[in-house]
Every structure is written in C-alpha cells, then in structure tokens.
Amino acid sequence: MASTNILKIEKLAFERNDTLLFEPVSFELNSGEALHIEGENGAGKTTFFQLLINLLEPSAGEIHFRGQNFGDCIYEYLSDVLFIGHQSAVKGALSVEENLRWMSPANTSSKEITTALRSVGLEHHASMPCYRLSAGQQRRVALARLMTTSASLWYLDEPFAALDKQGVEFIEDRMQSHLDQGGAIVFSSHQDLVKTTTRSYRLNPYRELV
C-alpha cells in the first residue's frame, strides 16, 4: 500500500505565562506509521496532545490533516481521531459494559462490545461498576475502545500506564494491526515498544538562549 501523508505538524508552539512550554514541534506522519513522543515529566506531552485534539489553541504553528489545514476540515479531522487521554474518561458509577458502549461509536453492536471486552480480558466483569476495578483494569476498559473505534488516527497519551505485561503486549498487537491496516498513531510512553517499529520524537523543554 502506498503510504499517504496523514498528519503534518509545522513549528507548533504553545505559550504559557509568556514562555514557550516546549521547543516548537515539527514532524510528518504517514499512514502505517507510529510516532513515539518522548519527554521527561513536565515536558508538555499532555499539553501537546491537547493541542492536537483542538482543545487548546496553539500560539504558533500549523497542523495539517491529509494535506489540509485542520481548521478547514475540523469535522472530518475530529471524526477520524481517537484520543485516549491520561485521564481515561471511565465513569466509576457505570458498569464496564456501559462505559465501553458510551465511548464507542453509536452504531457499535452488542456483539462487538462483548468481543472487545473479551479481548481485553474483562468479559466476566461486564456488569461490574468500574469503581470496583483496579487501576489497571480501568485502563483496560478505556483501551477497549481501540477494538470498537473506526478512527484512523489514534492519539494515545500514556496508554501503558498501570497495565500489566500481558496488557502491554495486547495493546502493542492491536496497535500493530491498526498500522497494518493503514492507520497512524501518535503516542507517549516512558517505555519502548517491543513489537512495533516506531519513530520517536523528543519533546524538549524550551530553554531561552542567553
């Protein structure tokens, strides 16, 4: 499959309290590629993701989606993006199944929900309220969205936090199959992936030149 350009970031910068949070970011992402955003704690990884999903307004720079400035195709862009944040949007009062159904596209069948829950190992907890689950299990509920989504561009902020070895392996497999199908992924993590080849981009804290 010929790889097409999906995302192009040009000198994206974000200012907070009159200083840049990180050095301006530029990269290109083609279909079938995964980009690993690295950076020390506080480097601005979460802020960077919020810029990507249009939650924050960049102070400078541009985001292009499939060759268009993303402001001109914001509906198409956001419809094609899946974002799983650091806070995973899992509601403690709702059951595992209700949470997944809520976060999946509206036309997801109950069979797909069940399959997704089985693949993350939660099929026996489907009707359990999420506040009773462990941190890792709650993470699995959020990541089960990877099974039901139809978005081609994934933004995953620390997807492996709190996951056990098996869970990490499973998510890596899922990421690889998404890339094989022509998707693209931007993710942040403090560990390197074993199975998937990725490029990495280092987010450097901005230092003023003296």
Place this chain on the structure above:
Amino acid sequence: MYNYLSGGFLAYLNRDLLLGIRNKSDLIKPLIFFLLVSVLVPLAIAPEADRLAELAPGIIWIFAVLATLLSVERLFSDDLQDGSLEQMLMSPNLLIFPILGKVTAHWLMIGLPLALLSPVIGIWLSLPTTAVLPMMLSLAIGTAVLSLIGAVGAALTLPRQGGVLIALLVMPLYMPVLIFGSATIQSAVDGQSWTAPLSILAAFLAIAIALCPLAINVSLRLAKNG
C-alpha cells in the same frame, strides 16, 4: 461519533440520568432538605394559616433557588476530573447539544422532582388549593431557567468546584426568575390572573435555552485553556 443533532443530546441526557440514578443519595438530598425546611417553617414562624399562606410563595421559591445552586456545581467538575469533558469537547459535532442534554438531565433530577413534590409543601404551608397548579407550573418552568443559568456559572468557575463563587455570579440573574416565580403563586393566592407572570417565566426559559448553551460552550473551552 454520534448522530449529528439528536444523538449528542440524547446520549448525554441518558448518561447523566444513569449516573444520577446510580448516586441516589445525591438525588434525594435536596428533596429531603426541601421537606425538612417546610416542616420547620410553620413551627418557627407561626402555625396560623393566614400568615403561612402569605409567606408560602416566597419560601418555596427561595428553596428552589438554593436547591439548584447547591447541586449545579458538580455538573461539569466531575467530567473535567475524569477526562470525559475532554472527550465531549473534542466531539466533531456542535457542542450545544451535549450541553443541553446535561442541563436537561440536571433539571429532570432536581427541578422537576421539586415541582412534583411542591403540593405536599403547599399543604404544609396552608397554600390555598387554587394556587397549587400555578405553583407547580412556575416551579417546573422556573427551575429549568435556574439550571441553565447555574450551568453557566458552573462552567465559568472551572476547573474549581466554585460553590460560593457560582452563587455570587448567578444570583443577579436568578433574581428575575425568583421575582416572577413567586409572583405567579402570589397572584394565584390573591385570586388574580397568574398567567401573565408565568408567561414571562416561559419567555425567560426561551431566552435561556437559546443563549446559555453558547455561553457554556465558550466557558468550557476557556476552562481548558486557562
């Protein structure tokens, strides 16, 4: 992610109602408070039917205002904390429908039960039976306005749970609702036409439905930018 128009509205309405039903104690608290106050008022003031009936419209409406204020602060702060707000804000659809869905759920869980319970209070406070229907109608319409305005306050005070700050922000906007709400009941008690103040309340509701979601939308985006 959801159907363009109704989907966002219904999806958020359903979810917030479900969350409300799961946290029953949060739902029942304002109602119990409502009942307790109305039991105590006749004991504290004077159990004379005439004087109580005179005070009843004001007391009932002050309570409706307080109940909405106390419950509205968590409308968006829970979602902000667990990351659902991010998901809502990045939805490609118009944000006013999810917002209206959430506010409608709040009204269904606070304002509507108060309106339905109010006849009991009316009896406690010796409200004439002719005033019961106007009271229920004015509460049902008025609390919807209160929920909408309160939600603007809740969105503006994010990322904090702005209890007292919300009260200060929205109180000036609550006053007209309070005035015309209690005027509806008062007119009915006095045997005058009560449809005029009620229609003004309904006009407030029409304006609030049109404007508040826009204000909430902007405030929520500001909260993430702040």
